[in-house]
Amino acid sequence: QAHQEMQTQSCLKLAEEAEKERKEMAERISGRAEEMKASYKKFLTEVQSSSSRASKVTFPEMAKSVARAIDGLRSRYNIPATPA
DSSP: OHHHHHHHHHHHHHHHHHHHHHHHHHHHHHHHHHHHHHHHHHHHHHHHHHHHHHHHHHHHHHHHHHHHHHHHHHHHHTOOOOOO
8 A cells, every 4th residue: 555655656756747847848849939930030021121122222233234235235236226
């Protein structure tokens, strides 16, 4: 009887420790998930700001340089500008 009671108590103690461990792991995992969410949001924000920067700066410049290249080819090969 006493032996069985000791076994039951040690089982309960083990179960308690396992539950404590599980809680700590769950907290660590959710903490990591929050970190990942935060860094993903930061990443998205950076992508959005850099793409809007790129569209403000790069595309007009690209269009100008393409237009210059076309003008250069036109003058080199004596091609008249087509009316828009």
